[in-house]
Amino acid sequence: xxAPLSRRxxxxxxxxxxxxxTMSRLAQAQPVAEPxxxxxxxxxxxxxxxxxxxxxxxxxxFEPRDRSRARFGxxxxxxxxxxxxxxxxxxxxxxxxxxxxxxxxxxxxxxxxWFTGALRYSGGKLAGLADVEAAPLLGAEGRPxxxxxxxxxxxxxxxxxxxxxxxxxxxxxxxxxxFAKGGTRARxxxxxxxxxxxxxxxxxxxxxxxxxxxxxxxxxxxxxxSERGLDADGNLVAFLIGGPTPGQFSVCRTEKFDISxxxxxxxxxxxxxxxxxxxxxxxxxxxxxxxxxxIAPGALVDGPVLFKADLGQEIDNMEGIDAHVTPxxxxxxxxxxxxxxxxxxxxxxxxxxxxx
Numbered sequence: 457x458x459a460p461l462s463r464r465x466x467x468x469x470x471x472x473x474x475x476x477x478t479m480s481r482l483a484q485a486q487p488v489a490e491p492x493x494x495x496x497x498x499x500x501x502x503x504x505x506x507x508x509x510x511x512x513x514x515x516x517x518f519e520p521r522d523r524s525r526a527r528f529g530x531x532x533x534x535x536x537x538x539x540x541x542x543x544x545x546x547x548x549x550x551x552x553x554x555x556x557x558x559x560x561x562x563x564x565x566x567x568x569x570w571f572t573g574a575l576r577y578s579g580g581k582l583a584g585l586a587d588v589e590a591a592p593l594l595g596a597e598g599r600p601x602x603x604x605x606x607x608x609x610x611x612x613x614x615x616x617x618x619x620x621x622x623x624x625x626x627x628x629x630x631x632x633x634x635f636a637k638g639g640t641r642a643r644x645x646x647x648x649x650x651x652x653x654x655x656x657x658x659x660x661x662x663x664x665x666x667x668x669x670x671x672x673x674x675x676x677x678x679x680x681x682s683e684r685g686l687d688a689d690g691n692l693v694a695f696l697i698g699g700p701t702p703g704q705f706s707v708c709r710t711e712k713f714d715i716s717x718x719x720x721x722x723x724x725x726x727x728x729x730x731x732x733x734x735x736x737x738x739x740x741x742x743x744x745x746x747x748x749x750x751i752a753p754g755a756l757v758d759g760p761v762l763f764k765a766d767l768g769q770e771i772d773n774m775e776g777i778d779a780h781v782t783p784x785x786x787x788x789x790x791x792x793x794x795x796x797x798x799x800x801x802x803x804x805x806x807x808x809x810x811x812x
Contacts, residue, residue, distance in 0.1 A: 500547060501545065513538040528763055537584065541588075546803075547795045556781075596644065615667060623663070630678075657684060665679070668699065708756055741765050775794040777792075
């Protein structure tokens with residue numbers, strides 16, 4: 457039997473329910489075939505490159521009901537931050553990628569904006585952000601992509617050196633940026649995608665991207681995961697784009713979890729961040745490990761759950777995951793949340809050590 461909810465937990469559940477109810481009603485109010493433009497969705501879009509201030513409040517314990525607890529499944533909690541900013545466009549963080557040392561980050565907002573900056577540590581724990589800059593994602597014409605109808609729901613990032621791929625959920629397109637040509641000032645180029653990608657659900661489409669580097673199975677492949685695009689058997693649809701064996705495969709869907717993001721570890725495991733919502737339990741998240749070598753066109757892949765959490769812990773709408781290896785050889789996972797620009801939600805940055 458689970459422990460009784462704390463006041464914070466109760467408020468969190470209520471906030472999550474209210475927020476999801478609001479989003480659900482908005483979604484139900486839209487025609488299914490061709491949703492009309494929704495300008496309010498881009499009211500927080502980044503208009504131009506600008507340096508911004510981001511404040512950070514430490515989260516000393518991941519488990520408020522037992523502050524001495526550090527182990528959660530196969531992860532040890534390292535630390536976390538609640539991020540806030542006076543800059544109106546800060547928030548909606550849907551994906552994050554760190555450099556090899558975990559010191560610099562590139563994040564994308566689901567309002568069509570880049571965020572870059574440095575992670576600051578104290579004693580190995582997250583202490584704050586510095587040198588943060590916001591910039592709009594640009595299209596091929598050099599204009600913000602949000603000027604195009606429905607081109608704002610940027611949900612995923614993959615990196616191949618200076619090449620950065622960004623997935624747009626509402627239109628189910630992928631943009632490629634060459635950061636050697638101006639970093640976040642670079643212009644995006646639409647890349648060809650399989651026909652199945654364009655057929656994904658309007659608001660449950662492209663949600664995660666992973667690029668497979670040299671030395672790994674499927675090297676040179678861009679793997680694209682849908683949030684809740686389902687195959688005939690109710691499993692989650694994913695795609696192998698480019699590489700040696702392009703095609704479509706499925707990820708076994710269990711317990712009604714949807715995909716939020718994914719990251720490939722050097723050892724060859726693909727970690728998938730998932731979430732679900734229930735009126736009874738609120739928001740739940742988990743991380744599954746999928747062997748990369750099991751992925752092939754037509755395959756149905758699955759793997760063990762490494763980590764689960766709910767609103768009894770310090771989570772929110774967790775949408776992004778990345779990994780880096782410390783000089784000591786520890787694999788550190790970084791998770792970020794999308795606050796939906798809601799006063800009821802938070803932007804969280806959490807770090808864990810993968811111990812098993």
